Amino acid sequence: MEWQNDLEHWLEPFLKGLGNKTRRRMCPAYIAGLIGPGDRKSIQPMAARVDAISYDRLHHFIGAGVWDSAPLEATLWQQADDLVGGDNAWLIIDDTALPKKGNASVGVAPQYASALGKNANCQTLVSVTLASGEVPLMLSLRLFLPESWTSNEARMIKAGVPEQFRQARTKPELAIEEIDRIAAAGVRFGCVLADAGYGLSAPFRQALSARGLCWAVGIPKHQKVYPADVKLVFPVAGRGRPRLRHIPDIKSVAAHTMLEGAKWRRVSWRRGTKGRLAARFAAMRVRIADGAPQRIGSAGAQHMPGEEAWLVGEHRSNGERKYYLANLPADTPIKDVAGAIKARWICEQAHQQLKEELGLDHFEGRSWTGLHRHTLMAIMAYAFLQTRRLAQAGRKKKSPRATTSAQPASSPASHH
Template sequence: MGREAVGTGWQAELEHWLAPFLVRLVHKARQRMCPLYVAGLIGPGDRKSIQPMAERLGLGAYDRLHHFVAAGTWDAAPLLEELTRKADDVLGGDDAVLVVDDTALPKKGNASVGVAPQFASALGKQANCQTLVSLTLARGEVPVMVGLRLFLPDSWTGDPERMRRAGVPAEFLAPRSKPEIAIEEIDRLRAAGLRFGAVLADAGYGLSAPFRQALSARGLRWAVGIPRHQKVYPADVALIFPVAGRGRPRQRHIPDQKSQAAEAILAEAPWRSVSWRRGTKGRLSARFAALRVRIADGPPQRIRDMGAQHMPGEEAWLVGERRAGGEQKYYLSNLSADTPLRALAAAIKARWVCEQAHQQLKEELGLDHFEGRSWTGLHRHALMTMLAYAFLQTQRLMAAKGGKTHVRTTA
């Protein structure tokens, strides 16, 4: 998205686009504040917190804008449902992907909901921050953010009084991992009618067997990153009864082959150069290898003298990537067994579009500028940034198709 203003009528275009959301807000005061808040996020200015936005919008005092996002009594669920419908209208379909990731919002102090020292992927290190689990619908190089939900670390879920002061709703008090939050969000989006062909995620989610299994149980296709030491079995592994040297006959099957680390099983596989799309500097390519395997994520069982080992689970693709700089990455995917290597590579690499969305939501629309401390305020601010982003992406697509457009983000 560009940073310059185009034309003079984009606010009217925004109000028209927001009309279905305003209907769901019902109350006239909220219907007035919502377009102002979204316009404040899109419009000029480096800081997109409430007070400077109110000043730029000519509102004088910022109490009405603050009340709308932080204190007013209204349900965000209908607006999230409408956002899902809008995203599906412009990007939904079997050729779309749903990217699961998380993004960190650096924070000072310890009073803002969910803030704690934790790993911030954007910074590549531990930092005092809030972490939002994100879900992005994307087709080609066009993303629309459709879900942002706060992860609460143990320092919060173990302190009910702290959560009460931050206004955490009762249904979110129980501890939930990031993969569990992601599955709940996927269920919400599917119930609202969102269409996509595959779920993509990095190794932070892909290493979770319950996450992968939950996706498969829902009949979803997926491609996820994994650590290099993830154990897998060859695809032709068979279950046999071990021969008992003494005592009673064995009652449980065991695999006839040992599981191996992903890195080891792909070491001798054929690797070849694959290009998946054209970038700004030419064709994007790397070396890939792929084998059909059985994931070692079945129930744990004692196997001979090796102690408890995970039994073979779902059959899937194990994919390795060797980048030009020498870095190696590994992935699992339950895409069909006849999927070509180039299609596997393209699916895996489609995940990176969410990083562009995170960057634009922060740098251009102020996702990380909210200064309130409450659960409600943070999630409503995040929702407003998603509405602003979806509007701008809709305008971008209209322009690409030759339609009339009035706005790009400004600074």
Template sequence: MPRRHDSWDSNVSDRTLGHKTRARMCPLYVAGLIGPGDRKSVQPMAARASGVGYDQLHHFVAAGVWDSAPLEAALLKEADRLVGDDAGFLVIDDTALPKKGRHSIGVAPQYASSLGKTANCQSLVSLTLASREVPVMVGLRLFLPENWTNDPERMARAGVPKDRQTALTKPEIAIEEIDRVIASGARFGCVLADSGYGSSGPFRQALSERGLLWAVGLSRRQNVYPADVALIFPIAKTGKPRKYHIPDQPPVSAEALLAEGKWQRVSWRRGTKGRLTCLFTARRVRVADGHKHRMINNRMQCMPGDEVWLVGERRSTGEQKYYVSNLPADATIKTLAATIKARRVCEQAHQQLKEELGLDHFEGRSWTGLHRHALMTMIAYAFLQSRRLKAAGRKKKNLRTATTTKHAGHQASDPRPLRTTSTPTMSSL
């Protein structure tokens, strides 16, 4: 992975892996992922490589005794160098790895967003650091469904660490990973996520508690209050007086509140086929995700939370999406739209990690092997992104000297294949 002047300190692998043989395996594994060949599992990579056997490569990724944390820290440092920006984004999503059988760690019938259906697969929570439409993946953590977390023996056979043998939701995993990114010092300005995460009140509240800006998807059924909702003490004709305030108006669904909104066409950036536009509307609201109170009619109702933006998007297909964000109250609808749509950059990263770097090709069954393979694919991806950014910088410089620089920077965000003519060596990893 390049560092300054397109080189990653040649001693990084020695320092982080603590053994010369393991330090040699790391760049060989990454080179196998980047190199030619359609299949990026251990056996075909070893067959294509020179000077390394299948047993050595398999032992390195699946059974070797080494700590991945220093390499994860080095990846975060490099990602920050490439795309870290106080105006950038940290995108939370998940990606599915289809699998047959039931023995591979975490595999179960579960919804796979990339397939648009429930399928037998592994599901990983992903974190992508991005700016200027350039993504660098920095985190992939496996989600364990209930049929795994309820079976300690099964987890032990798959090598799940003791501290990971607990049931965690995807939003909870995401918060753990966000804390790791924050601790690394990597720079970003706003957290983005789809409704699978954004519909979780505890997830949004955890982001706010950390002082983070966020813009996340929301279920159309989520109850919200208008921003001007007031809390009152109703006066009951009989019985004891109420101890707590209640809202002076009932909540309604996000969909219902925005149904009569003023929709306007917004363009947020230029794409490869012209300006990207869609219909948007926005309104200040308070999401009904506060503590619960029993109302006069004996029904439980969530109290209003903090004031935020509720945003609706109406696509040309007729599909409508809803989002909520704690961006400042004076944010324009164009700013809201551009922030929300920046999340799509992670889909490009998921696609390229799978199609070009073999993220979903790992054939082992263990927790350790899967996470190490995922880490190697992220290192390979960051290396290739650094090469593309450097090439884009050269092109931009040449265009400056020749003519206008109007569109010189578009090369960096072009989702073309990530192939490079050179393979990483110890001096570049």
């Protein structure tokens, strides 16, 4: 099969990092198993479909073999950067849930699964995707450990959680750690995007700004903001000691309240397969109320004004209203602000294809190492298919009459 020859060739730079000969055979076999036909992409059925590969060897390679995934990751990130990296690329933070039975698999617990829209027994992976235009490439999937795990050292040791990953971390904290690793590796991107699950975290937004990164994130409608021209004043004390600290001359209000009087207009951010994509947007400059807390009378805690940013509201055609913050420059056209906000959806296409076609959620092992190696193999398989698809699209552009060769069973479909 032609795609298998392509895969062997594409994997050559990755295999250098694997050292011994058996591992260099197991890696292509595993990835070919994820790409090839068959409903189940767990180790047993994959091994059964390939005569030359024994279940024991494939199982050992993923679950117990002594090899470091860092060189493979470095090669993957380099390939992704070559394909879609640059100032116009997005780095998209999200998470995805892998439903699981029982409670022995690492990180499994009843928790909110955004894809299902409800609580479910699952593992949650924080995902980082590099995307440009219509092309997403997943860079990293990192397991989130809920409190029921981080509070139980013995349970983590049994599942093989490395010591440096045993402290409790929030999903936004994990995301920042991954962004730091990816940026340190030289991957180029222009702006970080995330949904309200991350955007509601002031430490997450502030960590991005502290790193000099552009960001556009969803927020809950009750996120507090100030007008951009808020002033800090020394209040006059009626009696008692004079106030030592200045305070804002106006109270912060919820994002949705701030936009009530704003001008809403129809904005189109790009052309989709069914014509231009558009919705009604309102945007204004604000100061985010995420500075130090201050108490004013009995009105409860107010926060000091933080950095200036765009506050954006979106009215969707189905009546839904969504709210966002973006630290893009003040002279950014609203069309570009909307385009940044809407570019996040491409990562959901990647999640869906990784699950439906590449067996991301079929792994049956229980250990930390096994799970992360399986997810790395799945995102390498995805990167291979995207590379191949782009090469074929390029060939098609050059010679419109050329017929494309047969696609592997799970070639990513173009995004609508």
